[in-house]
Amino acid sequence: MTPGAQLLPLARNAPRIAVLIPCYNEEVAIPRVVAAFRAALPDATIYVYDNNSKDGTVAAARAAGAVVRNESLQGKGHVVRRMFADIEADAYVLVDGDDTYDAAAAPEMLRLLLADRLDMVTGVRRTPEAIAAAAYRRGHQLGNAVLTGMVRWVFGDRISDMLSGYRVFSRRFVKSFPALAAGFETETEFTVHALELKLPVGEVPSAYKERPAGSTSKLNTYRDGFRILRTIIHLVQRERPLMFFSVAGGILLFLALVLAVPLLQTFLATGLVPRLPTAVLATGLVLLSFLSFVCGLILDTVTRGRQEAKRIAYLALPAPDFEEHP
Numbered sequence: 001m002t003p004g005a006q007l008l009p010l011a012r013n014a015p016r017i018a019v020l021i022p023c024y025n026e027e028v029a030i031p032r033v034v035a036a037f038r039a040a041l042p043d044a045t046i047y048v049y050d051n052n053s054k055d056g057t058v059a060a061a062r063a064a065g066a067v068v069r070n071e072s073l074q075g076k077g078h079v080v081r082r083m084f085a086d087i088e089a090d091a092y093v094l095v096d097g098d099d100t101y102d103a104a105a106a107p108e109m110l111r112l113l114l115a116d117r118l119d120m121v122t123g124v125r126r127t128p129e130a131i132a133a134a135a136y137r138r139g140h141q142l143g144n145a146v147l148t149g150m151v152r153w154v155f156g157d158r159i160s161d162m163l164s165g166y167r168v169f170s171r172r173f174v175k176s177f178p179a180l181a182a183g184f185e186t187e188t189e190f191t192v193h194a195l196e197l198k199l200p201v202g203e204v205p206s207a208y209k210e211r212p213a214g215s216t217s218k219l220n221t222y223r224d225g226f227r228i229l230r231t232i233i234h235l236v237q238r239e240r241p242l243m244f245f246s247v248a249g250g251i252l253l254f255l256a257l258v259l260a261v262p263l264l265q266t267f268l269a270t271g272l273v274p275r276l277p278t279a280v281l282a283t284g285l286v287l288l289s290f291l292s293f294v295c296g297l298i299l300d301t302v303t304r305g306r307q308e309a310k311r312i313a314y315l316a317l318p319a320p321d322f323e324e325h326p
Contacts, residue, residue, distance in 0.1 A: 009294035015114060015320070017044035018281075019106075021066070021097045022079035027055040027214050029099035034064035036103035041110075047087060048097065049079045050320070053199050062287055076156035077189075084174045088198050090320060095166040101125075109168040112202050117320060119199040120190065122159065123166030123206035145227055147237070151188065154236055154243070155195040162191045162226070166206055173199065176314040185231035192235045194237035197311055245296030249289040256285035259287040 019037045023030055034046055048061040050070050059069045071082045091110055095101050102254040130147045181189045194201050237244045260282040263273060273279050
């Protein structure tokens with residue numbers, strides 16, 4: 001039975017499915033992940049990309065039946081960039097190698113991607129109350145809610161779990177995605193790229209569980225949280241420059257007015273400007289605020305051109321052809 005027969009029983013052409021698993025020191029978890037996805041998607045090819053593991057991750061993945069490759073640049077973003085460049089498929093399932101995501105959700109995510117011709121489907125994490133404290137700590141939940149809320153406010157309200165590591169992508173998305181991130185902020189890039197180009201996306205609830213005993217998380221709540229926040233700020237500056245520089249200009253103009261109003265009151269009452277340095281500073285802040293706004297206008301035009309180029313790169317790839325028979 002082909003993957004297409006499982007996902008779209010009457011499909012004309014069967015899609016090639018690739019399961020992509022980036023790994024770093026996951027000797028305990030990776031055999032379970034490979035086995036679970038082999039059971040859920042028996043005709044998919046499962047790729048494990050090792051990222052300089054110091055334990056037996058490579059041997060364990062090979063023993064489980066995965067195709068194992070290596071990426072020497074440290075960081076999940078580097079691994080994702082290499083996987084997207086190397087692997088040829090029609091649909092890609094990206095999942096972490098820590099055995100926290102439910103492989104049973106993959107067929108439904110693929111079915112939605114193929115049937116509705118979407119470019120990205122996100123596995124939205126759902127954690128039972130009994131294990132929520134251990135599997136998905138409150139600090140992580142709060143950070144995800146805040147960061148996801150920022151992205152939804154700036155780029156569009158179509159994603160509810162921006163930091164989920166469980167995604168299904170179309171070939172069009174993978175081969176036109178400019179992967180620039182180095183670490184865990186790559187999920188933020190996925191989301192912003194899809195929202196900026198207004199690509200068709202979907203979501204499927206997926207169970208999220210605790211890591212197996214003996215497996216250790218590589219995520220640092222504060223360090224990686226600040227890295228993701230910094231990435232969001234950089235993406236806003238790059239993709240919404242008029243908004244970014246208008247806000248910066250507004251702050252500078254407000255500070256200038258705070259400094260200038262007392263001086264203006266004194267001048268109107270006495271005809272004198274007793275604090276000349278403050279007056280010069282206020283004038284400089286006003287000039288900087290207008291300069292910031294002009295920079296936003298110019299960069300907005302540049303960004304428009306970049307978006308058009310990315311859209312053309314996306315459209316240069318053929319659309320999937322997995323129509324059902326009449």
